[in-house]
Amino acid sequence: MSANTAPQSLPKSDGASLLTVTELTTEFRTAGGTIVANNRVSLWVEAAKILGIVGESGSGKSVLCRSILRLLPSPPAHIMGGEVWFNGRDLFKLSEAEMQAVRGVEIGMIFQDPMTSLNPVWRIGDQITEGLRVHKGITGKEARQIGIELLHKVGIPSPQTRIDDYPHRLSGGMRQRVVIAMAIASQPKLLLADEPTTALDVTIQDQILALMLQLQEQTGMAIILVSHDMGVVAETTDRVAVMYAGQVMELATTDAMFRNPQHPYTLGLLNSIPRIERKVDRLIPMQGQPPNLLKLSRGCPFANRCPVATPDCAETPIALREVEPGHYSACLYPERVSA
Amino acid sequence: MNVETAYQTLRTGKVSDAMFGVVHGVRTWPFSLKSGAAIVAVVALLGVLAPVLTPYDPIVGNYSEALDPPSLAHPFGTDNFGRDLLARVLYGAAIDLQIGFVATYVPLVIGVALGAMAGYLGGWFDSLLMRLVDLLIAFPFLVLIIVILAILGPGIQNMYIAIFAVGWTLYARLARAEMLVIREQEYILAARALGYGRLRIIFRHALPNLIGSSLVFSMSDFVLNILLASSLSFFGMGVQPPAPEWGAIVSDGRDWLLQAWWIATLPGLAIIVTGLGLSLIGDGLSKILGQRNNPAL
Secondary structure, eight states, X not given: OOOOOSOOOOXXXXXXXXXXXXXXXXXXXXXXXXXXXXXXXXXXXXXXXXXXXXXXXXXXXXXXXXXXTTOSOTTTEEEEEEEEEETTEEGGGSOHHHHHHHBTTTEEEEOSXXXXXXXXXXXXXXXXXXXXXXXXXXXXXXXXXXXXHHHHXXXXXXXXXXXXXXXXXXXHHHHHHHHHHHHXXXXXXXXXXXXXXXXXOHHHHHHHHHHHXXXXXXXXXXXXXXXXXXXXXXXXXXXXXXXXXXXXXXXXXXXXXXXXXXXXHHHHHHHXXXXXXXXXXXXXXXXXXXXXXXXXXXXXXXXXXXXTOOGGGGTSOOOOEEEETTEEEOOSOGXXXXX | OOHHHHHHHHHHSSSOHHHHHHHHTGGGSOHHHHHHHHHHHHXXXXXXXXXXXXXXXXXXXXXXXXXXXXXXXXXXXXXXXXXBHHHHHHHHHHHHHHHHHHHHHHHHHHHHHHHHHHHHHOHHHHHHHXXXXXXXXXXXXHHHXXXXXXXXXXXXXXXXXXXXXXXXXXXXXXXXXXXHHHTTSHHHHHHHHTTOOHHHIIIXXXXXXXXXXXXXXXXXXXXXXXXXXXXXXXXXXXXXXXSOOHHHHHHHHGGGTTTXXXXXXXXXXXXXXXXXXXXXXXXXXXHHHHHHHOTTO
16 A cells, blocks of 8 residues: 655656656555555657557556546546656646547547447447547538548448448447547547457457557557557567556566566566467466555565565565666566576 | 438437437337337327317317217217217327326426436535435325425416426436446446547437436326326316316216216226327337347347
């Protein structure tokens, strides 16, 4: 429950950062206590690049995305600190009306379950064009035309007919495409994708990711891709943040992270990935469970599961430090992480 | 303007897609909905066409024909004033359907709007509204209506005022309960993530989803309101004589039950048939609304 107090060497982009999150702390106050879901989270995304956020369930990935867009209901969630700089403005200082002008227009967000992300009583065409009407005042035939083009862009066949379909006529993969179409309708500069492929089967997952990459190339949109699937992250992202128990454990380019992880948790994640090309008798999971967020210790939340922990790991507050140029780790002893 | 253009205009206009989707597919309606709608449509038609269908005056009777049993000249018989009962029942159809409709749907609109807002916004608005609802519901419905009418005086207008003042509470609770569930749905979160404002989300995104239970309930309410109007006529507080409101006719008929059973029973049959039609509609509606959310049905 105690918030991390160590000073961080803040990840610095070279000024090309589109979104910079600095020491974001979000708490949930519940009857059982206070949960620090995001604990001084710092990271950044550059324009037209893809940042992956990877971590177990409960690591705070989704809460992070929702905190950025201020979608969390205010009791019980409270943003206790930090700044989110986007396009020269701190999003936390905006009024609700100004935030509504940012959501959907400058920053889009898509969610995990396509089966429930669409309003069941509206046709998909109307759902897509609603954003155009609200934010840009485009209505009628023009909006419908843009809707058809968007559907075409996201790979829906026969868009002129399908635009009048209700969501229940679409499969999961197609619904997710529609959701993506809605999110990009106003051409946002940043897309927050909260596990967009987790609820889809693997072949569709591939298609959706390819679609997102394609859109990203075409429009120069930046993406924050949240996933618990290392494979997805490896293929798709430029840089990665690893989260655990509400804190960022490692932040690096995807390449550097996979080749040379500087945190035992990251190493553990990489080792636990089943390999199809090798025949093994046993997989190598990480021992233990993520900590109870109601009862966090002062030190590293990973200490009790860490194979290379030292006695003071559980006592010393952690912080992100630059261990190599552009490669940040929150481990107190990154040198003990041998690849 | 051809069908295609009309279709497009209707669709992109203000008509909620939920409503249009229902109307559009009459062929796919379940049998209960079709039969119920047919019954109510026939009753409505009879009410509207009453002046054409019967030569008799529903208000002024012929005393020499008083208390005549059903016959070819008077298919429903006559009442104690010599008025043709069938004519009264036919003219009464328009009155009762109108009363039922207004007494049901005005409170529905008010109640659903307030309940949906309370459910979504929470906070002081929700608390205030729910306390008000609790207050109004604490009194027996009929007693409250009668008190209001005693203050305002009898008549149809005042009856409406009294019903509006009290009836909205039922719908507010229904709508609020549904809203509490719906506002946790992911498509509402997605709508917020798309930057839509609260009122827009409440009324355009959430409302079509939560109105189902209120609409189904409104069918029962419709029938109950017709009966309510009858009860009030009995007290002399609602529809005033000589208006041929069915309940009033039944009520008057009680005095003549042994001599002229037809005065009390035949309008009662009309109430039953109308009520049946409305219940069937309610049944069919709940089927359709259930189908929309579950494609397996």
